[in-house]
Amino acid sequence: MLIKNNNQGFTLVEVVIYVALFAIIIGGLIVTAYYLWQSASTTGGKVAAGEEINFVLKKLDWTLTGAEGDTVSTSSGELSFENPNISPDEIILRRDGDKIEMATGSNVYNLTSDNVKVESFDFSYDSPKRTVTVSFALSGIASTFTKFLKL
Numbered sequence: 126m127l128i129k130n131n132n133q134g135f136t137l138v139e140v141v142i143y144v145a146l147f148a149i150i151i152g153g154l155i156v157t158a159y160y161l162w163q164s165a166s167t168t169g170g171k172v173a174a175g176e177e178i179n180f181v182l183k184k185l186d187w188t189l190t191g192a193e194g195d196t197v198s199t200s201s202g203e204l205s206f207e208n209p210n211i212s213p214d215e216i217i218l219r220r221d222g223d224k225i226e227m228a229t230g231s232n233v234y235n236l237t238s239d240n241v242k243v244e245s246f247d248f249s250y251d252s253p254k255r256t257v258t259v260s261f262a263l264s265g266i267a268s269t270f271t272k273f274l275k276l
Contacts, residue, residue, distance in 0.1 A: 174264040177241045181225060184236050185259055185270050188216055188227065194255040194274035204248045204257065218259075220246035225261065237263065 135143070188211060196207035196215075203219040214230035223243050225236040237243055244262040251258070255274045260267070 170264065171266070173240045174266045177237055177263050178266060178268050181236050181261065181263070182268065182270055184227065185218070186272065187211075188218070189257060189272040189274065192216075192257075192272075192274050194252075197250045197252075197257060197274065199248055199250050204250075204259070206257075218248070 188208060189206070190208075191210040192206045192208040196205075198205045203217050205215050205217045207215055212229040217226075217228040219226055219228070220243055223237075223239075223241075225243055225246055227234045227236055241263040244265065245267075246259075246261045248257060248259045250256070256271055257274065258269065258271045260269045262268070
């Protein structure tokens with residue numbers, strides 16, 4: 126009499142081993158995907174802050190180019206000056222909460238967007254050297270700008 130050995134399929138031990146290996150591989154993929162996602166969002170925030178800083182620096186340079194040194198005033202958290210090339214009215218730079226604003230006449234312009242948080246915005250005017258120094262930090266990135274004014 127012939128005995129047929131019908132061993133088709135997997136034993137319970139083999140199934141448990143395969144499920145454990147599959148779980149380890151999937152767990153590793155999930156952890157890797159999470160770290161990639163987290164680093165991408167962090168990098169995106171730094172890029173946005175860098176673009177905002179460049180915009181603010183260019184706007185400061187533009188507004189202070191041609192400003193008259195004898196009209197600069199730094200009082201009560203505001204930098205005010207006159208620049209007849211841009212506006213007949215006084216130009217005021219100030220921090221308003223999480224925004225940096227430029228005001229001229231009755232118009233107020235935000236120099237920063239909602240993508241960044243203004244952590245500091247300070248300025249000083251050195252009258253003998255006729256220089257304005259503006260220091261600010263947006264979303265943890267600090268920047269300083271110095272402009273020499275015309276005589």
